[in-house]
Amino acid sequence: MIRRLLLVLAMLPFAAAAVVIRDDVDDARYRIEASAFPALADMPGEGHGVLIAPGWVLTAAHAAPMEGMGATIAINGKRYGVDRVLLHPGFKRMPDALGKEAMATGSPSRIHAFLATSDDIALIRLAAPASDVPPVALYWGTGEAGQVAALIGKGATGNGATGLVPNGSHRTTLRRAYNAITGGNERYLWYRFDRPPQGLPLEGVLGNGDSGGPLLIEDQGAWKLVGLGSWITAVPEHALEAGFYGQVVHNVRVSRYIDWIEDVMCRNGGACRQP
Numbered sequence: 001m002i003r004r005l006l007l008v009l010a011m012l013p014f015a016a017a018a019v020v021i022r023d024d025v026d027d028a029r030y031r032i033e034a035s036a037f038p039a040l041a042d043m044p045g046e047g048h049g050v051l052i053a054p055g056w057v058l059t060a061a062h063a064a065p066m067e068g069m070g071a072t073i074a075i076n077g078k079r080y081g082v083d084r085v086l087l088h089p090g091f092k093r094m095p096d097a098l099g100k101e102a103m104a105t106g107s108p109s110r111i112h113a114f115l116a117t118s119d120d121i122a123l124i125r126l127a128a129p130a131s132d133v134p135p136v137a138l139y140w141g142t143g144e145a146g147q148v149a150a151l152i153g154k155g156a157t158g159n160g161a162t163g164l165v166p167n168g169s170h171r172t173t174l175r176r177a178y179n180a181i182t183g184g185n186e187r188y189l190w191y192r193f194d195r196p197p198q199g200l201p202l203e204g205v206l207g208n209g210d211s212g213g214p215l216l217i218e219d220q221g222a223w224k225l226v227g228l229g230s231w232i233t234a235v236p237e238h239a240l241e242a243g244f245y246g247q248v249v250h251n252v253r254v255s256r257y258i259d260w261i262e263d264v265m266c267r268n269g270g271a272c273r274q275p
Helices: 002-010 098-104 109-115 253-269
Strands: 041-044 046-053 058-059 072-073 078-087 124-126 149-155 177-184 189-190 214-219 222-233 248-253
Touching: 046 222, 058 222, 058 253, 098 109, 124 248, 124 253, 149 222, 189 222, 222 253, 248 253
Parallel strands: none
Antiparallel strands: 041 046, 041 072, 046 058, 058 124, 072 078, 078 124, 149 177, 149 214, 177 189, 189 248, 214 222, 222 248
């Protein structure tokens, strides 16, 4: 219930065909083959992550498999067991009371405030390495704002004029869209879903079921991971809905967690950076 509220309410638990598109562009232009991004990891049921080392997947904490799920993660058509899920110590689980309050009042403002203070990031150690899939490099810089980024997912789809398809599946066809990163802080990067004609030719945002999905920018000739889909700020007229023009998507700012990522992998059997 909370995972769905995160997106439906104002959290984009992108454990969400994914990607919400422009209403004036053919959906076929957004669809891509799985081979275009083999490092995408499908969480159990819904949600995504990204392979960043042969035995490691990075995702949003709220989209990570929970203890006792006996889950497997699919990467490039193969399933891998989960050896361990390591949540950032600053991750906060949203209280049920906040979701109930938002549904009762029609205002997700307190949810937004809560999510903004949470470190929504997790590492997953696989039981066996995905050795045949090239990992995605992390972005180490600080120049994300102003960059045009690609976002990829298989979650719920729809268009900016009418929102998500009612009762649509949270796991569909793989899609890729683009958006311009407009700002960031110590935890998150964000972009806005602009309506035509202001939006990019393939403007889009993530949908329900795309939590943990990748946000990528091109840097030094390669696509690098800068963000993970986390939550949205909805426009007032659609305060408890996702997928409409004007909404702002918040993505975990990967560059601010580089030290934590490397330290966790080093202490849990992964490669350690040389001094």
